[in-house]
Amino acid sequence: xxxxxxxxxxxxxxxxxxxxxxxxxxxxxxxxxxxxxxxxxxxxxxxxxxxxxxxxxxxxxxxxxxxxxxxxxxxxxxxxxxxxxxxxxxxxxxxxxxxxxxxxxxxxxxxxxxxxxxxxxxxxxxxxxxxxxxxxxxxxxxxxxxxxxxxxxxxxxxxxxxxxxxxxxxxxxxxxxxxxxxxxxxxxxxxxxxxxxxxxxxxxxxxxxxxxxxxxxxxxxxxxxxxxxxxxxxxxxxxxxxxxxxxxxxxxxxxxxxxxxxxxxxxxxxxxxxxxxxxxxxxxxxxxxxxxxxxxxxxxxxxxxxxxxxxxxxxxxxxxxxxxxxxxxxxxxxxxxxxxxxxxxxxxxxxxxxxxxxxxxxxxxxxxxxxxxxx
Numbered sequence: 001x002x003x004x005x006x007x008x009x010x011x012x013x014x015x016x017x018x019x020x021x022x023x024x025x026x027x028x029x030x031x032x033x034x035x036x037x038x039x040x041x042x043x044x045x046x047x048x049x050x051x052x053x054x055x056x057x058x059x060x061x062x063x064x065x066x067x068x069x070x071x072x073x074x075x076x077x078x079x080x081x082x083x084x085x086x087x088x089x090x091x092x093x094x095x096x097x098x099x100x101x102x103x104x105x106x107x108x109x110x111x112x113x114x115x116x117x118x119x120x121x122x123x124x125x126x127x128x129x130x131x132x133x134x135x136x137x138x139x140x141x142x143x144x145x146x147x148x149x150x151x152x153x154x155x156x157x158x159x160x161x162x163x164x165x166x167x168x169x170x171x172x173x174x175x176x177x178x179x180x181x182x183x184x185x186x187x188x189x190x191x192x193x194x195x196x197x198x199x200x201x202x203x204x205x206x207x208x209x210x211x212x213x214x215x216x217x218x219x220x221x222x223x224x225x226x227x228x229x230x231x232x233x234x235x236x237x238x239x240x241x242x243x244x245x246x247x248x249x250x251x252x253x254x255x256x257x258x259x260x261x262x263x264x265x266x267x268x269x270x271x272x273x274x275x276x277x278x279x280x281x282x283x284x285x286x287x288x289x290x291x292x293x294x295x296x297x298x299x300x301x302x303x304x305x306x307x308x309x310x311x312x313x314x315x316x317x318x319x320x321x322x323x324x325x326x327x328x329x330x331x332x333x334x335x336x337x338x339x340x341x342x343x344x345x346x347x348x349x350x351x352x353x354x355x356x357x358x359x360x361x362x363x364x365x366x367x368x369x370x371x372x373x374x375x
Contacts, residue, residue, distance in 0.1 A: 023123065
């Protein structure tokens with residue numbers, strides 16, 4: 001199997017995996033560790049989602065903003081047995097914004113001088129991961145490393161007395177461990193990796209309009225702290241040659257979303273509920289086929305599926321499961337592989353905790369990747 005075939009398959013799976021779990025963006029893959037020799041890799045994905053629904057007869061319009069998913073990685077082979085990789089990605093994220101006429105965008109105190117805003121959420125989460133891989137003589141290898149993750153969020157819920165939370169930027173640490181088995185003669189590989197949860201102790205400003213009197217109503221701001229976890233996850237990746245120039249590949253990803261709870265004290269005091277939570281964990285599956293058309297060009301197709309839970313979801317993430325189809329291709333020359341991919345995602349219907357109905361939603365994603373061999 002030529003390198004170009006692996007690149008086409010990797011891009012088809014990785015560069016456009018951006019809808020899983022609603023805010024799961026990079027998939028936290030470690031495939032760079034299995035590149036031959038020392039390489040650098042840059043990938044950029046772009047997703048244009050269309051997520052809309054209605055509540056109380058009011059249309060939301062498209063509430064999900066488009067976004068980019070950058071990925072930068074460097075892999076160095078210290079020896080035939082020991083590899084090192086450094087990866088930058090954005091594992092999770094959110095960018096949701098509702099219109100001003102949506103019920104949850106209306107501050108009940110606005111007529112008394114309360115502030116105006118819209119229901120919205122922005123969460124910027126990026127990470128740098130340092131990994132080591134040690135290969136044994138029997139095809140097995142072990143993987144371990146440390147992840148530094150940055151978290152920043154801003155959320156507004158006008159319906160709760162004009163509430164807003166703005167967090168400071170917090171950097172905290174987690175770890176990655178895994179095992180892999182390879183048989184190069186048939187291009188076979190199985191890799192199992194575990195990503196730990198990362199706990200962020202956020203310092204933030206929570207603000208909301210105070211109840212009357214006086215008129216106009218005042219604005220109360222408090223400096224508070226909140227603990228929030230980004231969830232633990234497990235990735236199982238596999239591939240094998242099934243015919244000359246043909247590769248079967250796939251993955252299963254489990255994410256423990258109930259760990260991801262954001263419960264700022266002022267918001268909980270006002271409403272008696274969490275600001276953000278997820279009732280169910282998710283399983284995301286992909287299966288694809290790659291074919292090497294020539295020494296220079298390879299292509300791949302992949303199907304993706306995430307189980308629908310059927311539970312009510314947050315208005316800040318109004319999706320439930322998906323299915324997808326993606327196409328990828330790679331052109332290889334000298335020490336360089338250039339890849340491109342496109343993916344269509346049919347986003348599952350969802351009912352929010354306040355009765356919003358979100359149906360017939362979708363997303364288009366594209367990805368571009370360059371991998372350059374240093375030796």
